[in-house]
Amino acid sequence: MSNVNADIWNALYESGNYLHYPSEVFVQLYFRSIGKGAKSGDFLDYGCGSGNNSEFLARQGWLVTGADISVRALQVQKQRLDALGMSNAQIGIDGLAPIAGQLGHYGNIICWDCLCYNRLPKAKEDALALVAALEPGGHLFINMPTPRHEFATTGLELEDGSVQNRRSGTRQEGAIMAIPRDVDDLISWFPGLDAVQKGHFTFDFSGYKDFMFFVGRKPGGK
């Protein structure tokens, strides 16, 4: 079976037309939750794309594992960290298979602008796998589009509750997406994590991009 989302992302990274800087919202949440100072330990960047957030994390001292369904994204992320002399592990994700068996265990996890690119039931299943992959005491950072995001308001609702993006000019036409009802719905996908931060942010540049975010911490650890 072809994976429409993997095809879309491979084409996008092949084009060279992608972001080259970390998410400023993630950077703010990182310092609010984890704090400044050089770090040691590992950080999973799930859906790492071209490595925008991986590079930021590597510069903070973390050993980053980049995971993605796009082979081309992983090549770009590796070249980028190699050029900085930063070691990096990678996982090529099979987006159609359960991710539980594809991940190890990590001190912290970011899943930024990624979990939404799934059918709704698979996104919830993947959320449980990310919780299981997080070590006690670790933080998980995630954002998702809200129902007010332009991909949701103009999208086609599918039988299983997923949404198909129909917004033209986004280079993501046809992508299948999972969109939680609200931030408390999203938090309920990650049972066992304490909500350290939660909220919303919006970009209204060339289209209305409205997101919810959640930073969860697994109890225990140091």
Ligand SMILES: C[S@@+](CC[C@H](N)C(=O)[O-])C[C@H]1O[C@@H](n2cnc3c(N)ncnc32)[C@H](O)[C@@H]1O
């Ligand atoms: C919008 S980009 C975000 C990239 C990066 N996280 C960032 O913030 O710059 C979405 C990424 O998620 C990846 N992706 C989509 N569905 C995925 C899935 N089910 N599992 C892992 N990665 C996925 C895509 O290949 C793409 O690299």
